[in-house]
Amino acid sequence: MSTILDVRQLTKRFGDNVAVDGLNITLRSGGCFGLLGPNGAGKTTTIEMLEGVLAPDSGEILFQGKPRDRQFRQAIGIQFQNTALQERLTVRETLQLFAQLYQSPQPLQTLMQSCQLSEFSEQDTHHLSGGQRQRLLLAIALINDPKLLFLDEPTTGLDPQARMNFWQLVEQIKASGKTVLLTTHYMDEAYYLCDEIGIIDHGQMIACDTPKALLDEHLPGIYLSVSSEHHNLLDKLAIQFENQYGWCRWKTNDAQKQIDQLKAVGLTQADIQVQRPNLDDLFLTLTGRRLRS
Numbered sequence: 001m002s003t004i005l006d007v008r009q010l011t012k013r014f015g016d017n018v019a020v021d022g023l024n025i026t027l028r029s030g031g032c033f034g035l036l037g038p039n040g041a042g043k044t045t046t047i048e049m050l051e052g053v054l055a056p057d058s059g060e061i062l063f064q065g066k067p068r069d070r071q072f073r074q075a076i077g078i079q080f081q082n083t084a085l086q087e088r089l090t091v092r093e094t095l096q097l098f099a100q101l102y103q104s105p106q107p108l109q110t111l112m113q114s115c116q117l118s119e120f121s122e123q124d125t126h127h128l129s130g131g132q133r134q135r136l137l138l139a140i141a142l143i144n145d146p147k148l149l150f151l152d153e154p155t156t157g158l159d160p161q162a163r164m165n166f167w168q169l170v171e172q173i174k175a176s177g178k179t180v181l182l183t184t185h186y187m188d189e190a191y192y193l194c195d196e197i198g199i200i201d202h203g204q205m206i207a208c209d210t211p212k213a214l215l216d217e218h219l220p221g222i223y224l225s226v227s228s229e230h231h232n233l234l235d236k237l238a239i240q241f242e243n244q245y246g247w248c249r250w251k252t253n254d255a256q257k258q259i260d261q262l263k264a265v266g267l268t269q270a271d272i273q274v275q276r277p278n279l280d281d282l283f284l285t286l287t288g289r290r291l292r293s
């Protein structure tokens with residue numbers, strides 16, 4: 001896969017605060033890269049520099065092998081976290097307004113269809129649901145048929161069904177060959193959508209790979225949990241666990257052996273939860289913090 005965006009030693013300071021500290025990122029064409037990190041890690045500052053919205057203090061950003069020029073704006077789409085929509089305009093009128101900003105916008109009919117907006121085309125944008133509004137913001141980001149799409153926390157605040165619906169749209173966008181850079185606080189979203197994940201903390205990249213490779217490297221093994229009421233049994237078996245939210249939980253490299261031991265002291269399979277480590281666990285391991293704080 002060729003490289004569409006190559007970022008070297010990107011740095012941004014706000015006074016004494018180094019928000020982004022020598023970051024390297026390689027975005028491969030047609031992939032989805034997830035930029036994850038705890039609050040204040042530097043995700044928004046990074047994405048804004050990559051979009052060209054914020055000037056870096058130092059570092060290099062190459063788009064298709066060359067420094068970004070005026071055409072870069074025509075080749076990218078940005079779904080901002082908060083875009084103020086013009087009062088008293090319909091979905092269609094809003095898209096028409098944004099279409100004027102580009103040299104060759106996509107046909108609006110096609111765009112509304114692909115973002116599932118056709119049935120709301122004549123609706124006032126201020127009467128849209130959260131999911132419909134995010135789909136409109138996505139359509140605005142896609143209006144110029146961009147090669148590279150920036151999605152900054154696109155599903156924050158949406159209900160689970162609207163989020164999954166949005167994921168399907170992102171899948172379609174990926175299938176059409178576009179490259180996506182996504183920031184999110186939802187680990188299931190990152191796991192589902194991203195081919196590669198970069199975890200940043202204090203403005204530095206602390207891990208970068210496919211979700212599976214990151215989990216295999218940093219968190220081999222399986223988590224087992226049993227209800228806290230069974231903690232005496234675990235003590236008897238000399239199993240070290242964390243007791244949280246009514247559950248005793250621990251990681252093991254030999255899940256089957258421990259399940260057999262637990263059954264031998266009276267627990268049933270239904271008493272034992274078996275769980276692969278997920279990105280939330282990875283976060284806690286790498287940053288000492290949960291993904292959402």
Ligand SMILES: Nc1ncnc2c1ncn2[C@@H]1O[C@H](COP(=O)(O)OP(=O)(O)OP(=O)(O)O)[C@@H](O)[C@H]1O
Pocket residue numbers: 014017019037038039040041042043044045046
């Ligand atoms: N305009 C600004 N002026 C001063 N400091 C800023 C500015 N923007 C960001 N910062 C600081 O830079 C650091 C990184 O912030 P940034 O918003 O990039 O983090 P983030 O990872 O996007 O966080 P969140 O997940 O909370 O959105 C923080 O310490 C923040 O306070």
